Amino acid sequence: RKEVEQDPGPFNVPEGATVAFNCTYSNSASQSFFWYRQDCRKEPKLLMSVYSSGNEDGRFTAQLNRASQYISLLIRDSKLSDSATYLCVVNAVGPGGYQKVTFGTGTKLQVIP
């Protein structure tokens, strides 16, 4: 089982739709969680951190369920510019006390006019 798993998609949705991605992680000692966005042939960029109480940034809402070990990202009112790959990132303290950053495989979103 991969440490961080995502549905690779692609998710093809019309403009204005609401779309949700899930990400599951296997390391119960994971401590912090993020969603990154990566455009085609570009670098990953931080979209938002994910907090235990859930958090919202404009049209984007992130949720964390520690008991079930998954995080989610909800995008409302999808725009064409939201088309990208969304990477789930999980941080844990690895061997020797160092931070271990694990990327999910990414979920591709295509918003259609």
Place this chain on the structure above:
Amino acid sequence: DTEVTQTPKHLVMGMTNKKSLKCEQHMGHRAMYWYKQKAKKPPELMFVYSYEKLSINESVPSRFSPECPNSSLLNLHLHALQPEDSALYLCASSQVYLQGSGANVLTFGAGSRLTVL
């Protein structure tokens, strides 16, 4: 504009060449990373430097040689690469690396796209 600068953006090299990738950040971050990313795959960690010391080497072949001359610079020296090493090489930085909370956010550079012929 990204705050982590990588050069060159594109590099084509033969299997016998020696080349280097460079990365620079001026955010005062003390941890710097090299990642390799193949098409349609997530970034894979190669090396981590913390306070200019190599902290993590993810069993990377010796044809890749990292160097951290100071807290702002990170190099990746390439020698005798194979065609399968063709990929996007991403540099990242974070405030610190050794931290109990594991909460560091990575800032990525735009990457160096490497093609090995």
